[in-house]
Amino acid sequence: MTVKITYADFLDLIAEKSGRSHLHVDRFMHTLIGILHEGLDRDGHVAVRGLGRFELRWQKERAGRNPQTGEPIDIPAHYRIHFKPDAELRRFFNRGYAKLKPRYLAKPKEAETDADIRPAATEPAPAGEPEIRIAPVAAPVSPSMPGGRIRKPRFRGWMWITASVLIVLIVLLLSLRKGTEPPASRRMESPQVLSADPAETSVQKTMRADAPAFPGGSHTVAPGDQLWSLSGRYYNNQYLWPYIYGENDTVLENPDLLGTSLNLTIPPLYGESGNLTPGDREHVAEGYLRTYLTYKNAGKRDAHTYLWTAYKLGGEDLVRRFSDRIGSSDIDRVRRIRGEPRI
Amino acid sequence: MNHSEVVDLLSERLETTKKDVTGLLRQFSNVFRTLLDNETALTLPDLGTFQTVERGERKGYDPGRKQHMILPKKRVLSYHPSEPLREDMKAKERGQ
Numbered sequence: 001m002t003v004k005i006t007y008a009d010f011l012d013l014i015a016e017k018s019g020r021s022h023l024h025v026d027r028f029m030h031t032l033i034g035i036l037h038e039g040l041d042r043d044g045h046v047a048v049r050g051l052g053r054f055e056l057r058w059q060k061e062r063a064g065r066n067p068q069t070g071e072p073i074d075i076p077a078h079y080r081i082h083f084k085p086d087a088e089l090r091r092f093f094n095r096g097y098a099k100l101k102p103r104y105l106a107k108p109k110e111a112e113t114d115a116d117i118r119p120a121a122t123e124p125a126p127a128g129e130p131e132i133r134i135a136p137v138a139a140p141v142s143p144s145m146p147g148g149r150i151r152k153p154r155f156r157g158w159m160w161i162t163a164s165v166l167i168v169l170i171v172l173l174l175s176l177r178k179g180t181e182p183p184a185s186r187r188m189e190s191p192q193v194l195s196a197d198p199a200e201t202s203v204q205k206t207m208r209a210d211a212p213a214f215p216g217g218s219h220t221v222a223p224g225d226q227l228w229s230l231s232g233r234y235y236n237n238q239y240l241w242p243y244i245y246g247e248n249d250t251v252l253e254n255p256d257l258l259g260t261s262l263n264l265t266i267p268p269l270y271g272e273s274g275n276l277t278p279g280d281r282e283h284v285a286e287g288y289l290r291t292y293l294t295y296k297n298a299g300k301r302d303a304h305t306y307l308w309t310a311y312k313l314g315g316e317d318l319v320r321r322f323s324d325r326i327g328s329s330d331i332d333r334v335r336r337i338r339g340e341p342r343i
Numbered sequence: 344m345n346h347s348e349v350v351d352l353l354s355e356r357l358e359t360t361k362k363d364v365t366g367l368l369r370q371f372s373n374v375f376r377t378l379l380d381n382e383t384a385l386t387l388p389d390l391g392t393f394q395t396v397e398r399g400e401r402k403g404y405d406p407g408r409k410q411h412m413i414l415p416k417k418r419v420l421s422y423h424p425s426e427p428l429r430e431d432m433k434a435k436e437r438g439q
Contacts, residue, residue: 002383003382003383003385004383004385005378005383005385007386007388008387010374010378010387013374013429014371014374016372018366019376020367021350025367028357028367029371029387031356031357032353032368032371033387033388033390035356035387037347037428037431038344039344039349039391040428040431041431041432041435046349046351047346047438048346048368049346049368049372050368050373051372051375056432078433079433079436081396081429082422083391083420083422083424085420087348089420090420093376093379093395093418093420094375094418096417096418097416097417100416102405102412102413102415103411103412104408104412105410105411105413161374180418203435210433246408322394
């Protein structure tokens with residue numbers, strides 16, 4: 001706990017130690033501080049033995065924020081007054097901690113990162129394009145050169161860029177030809193290319209019309225995950241989260257709280273968000289209805305809005321299926337609300 | 344401005360010997376460090392507030408060993424310049 005001492009008490013202490021009058025010490029202190037001001041003004045720094053060094057440091061203009069309102073402001077360039085205590089003083093204050101030593105953290109393994117680069121350069125070779133064969137030809141040349149070890153990874157990185165550009169070109173060509181006449185030999189190549197680069201698989205997926213927009217899968221909850229964020233990630237539409245909830249309501253008691261490392265089923269979505277297929281609408285409607293039931297049991301005030309979406313998407317059929325669990329006042333209320341959910 | 348210049352100016356203005364001034368400075372320094380060591384904050388008029396604080400562990404990097412490390416906690420002196428001194432330095436900025 002820090003206590004404060006008044007200036008007068010401080011002067012008394014010095015007066016007592018030095019055997020001088022309070023007034024004399026006061027005059028001494030004022031003169032000293034006056035000289036410190038002068039020194040800073042004249043040279044920009046003053047040093048006093050047994051105390052330390054005062055110094056002006058130029059602080060460049062920088063962006064800041066008003067701590068009260070949060071609005072951005074420009075802090076103009078100015079002098080900052082810095083005080084560095086004497087080395088002796090620093091040692092003195094720190095003597096209780098001086099025995100503490102820094103702890104080194106584990107060294108990052110450089111061997112592993114090196115190994116990661118190597119297969120990357122050899123990987124494009126199976127694609128079988130004549131240009132890619134430059135890689136094995138060029139590789140033996142570099143070690144003979146002085147400093148070849150440093151050059152090699154740089155050269156390989158360049159190779160990898162050209163190789164990936166080639167792969168993208170091949171995939172584009174393949175996907176264009178697939179529409180007209182798919183030759184058997186090309187087909188053999190395409191799965192290899194697809195497995196090589198995950199970015200290309202998504203390109204292929206959107207090209208196919210019959211495939212689902214999201215084929216379904218599972219997700220292990222990581223810290224920070226929310227149903228709406230998962231829905232945004234997998235379906236490109238955060239408002240479809242009740243669909244995920246409806247599929248997992250046996251393991252999830254509260255849709256607003258996800259337990260970490262919980263394994264969730266992400267159901268498939270066939271249409272695009274904004275253009276759902278009738279099957280999708282039915283499933284999503286049921287998800288919304290299950291969300292409504294959970295929220296209603298929890299006493300949430302806006303639970304009926306979920307019922308409204310379920311009613312608009314699923315119609316009277318769905319309401320009939322769950323009629324024993326839906327509150328009659330809620331369904332009457334929902335029937336009166338017009339409009340269409342934007343899903 | 345260095346220490347001997349400060350002592351020269353002090354003895355000149357207080358009309359005493361340099362020995363006298365150095366003695367007072369030493370007493371000042373002794374009281375100063377004893378107070379701060381006992382977790383007392385001290386404000387000197389027109390100069391600022393001095394106090395010691397414990398700086399916690401922090402991450403650092405040893406460029407020689409190319410290794411990250413955790414630097415131990417430490418006791419450091421904190422200094423906040425007083426308003427009149429800052430105003431003086433602002434005046435200096437404007438003068439330039």
